[in-house]
Amino acid sequence: MNKIYGEGxxxxxxxxxxxxxxxxxxxxxxxxxxxxxxxxxxxxxHFRTDQDAGALLGTRIxxxxxxxxxxxxxxxxxxxx
Numbered sequence: 001m002n003k004i005y006g007e008g009x010x011x012x013x014x015x016x017x018x019x020x021x022x023x024x025x026x027x028x029x030x031x032x033x034x035x036x037x038x039x040x041x042x043x044x045x046h047f048r049t050d051q052d053a054g055a056l057l058g059t060r061i062x063x064x065x066x067x068x069x070x071x072x073x074x075x076x077x078x079x080x081x
Contacts, residue, residue, distance in 0.1 A: 003066050005029060 012026040026032050037055060040046045046054070 003063075 008029065009027045010029060012029075012032070014024045014026070014032075015022065024035070033055070037051050041048050041051050
């Protein structure tokens with residue numbers, strides 16, 4: 001994520017009407033993905049080893065796509081977007 005969004009720090013606050021009074025504060029994007037991963041394990045959806053393996057595979061796929069497919073447009077002016 002850092003390759004696209006940068007290192008941060010970020011200021012992200014999440015809340016939901018289904019859990020009144022619960023507010024989550026994050027300063028790094030990885031904190032959000034860590035919480036999601038933990039929730040899937042604690043919720044019984046995955047074992048920790050499955051979740052870790054899936055996260056590693058996803059990171060490797062994202063790194064490959066970033067390196068091989070997300071290239072600057074040739075001859076284009078990125079200021080037009």
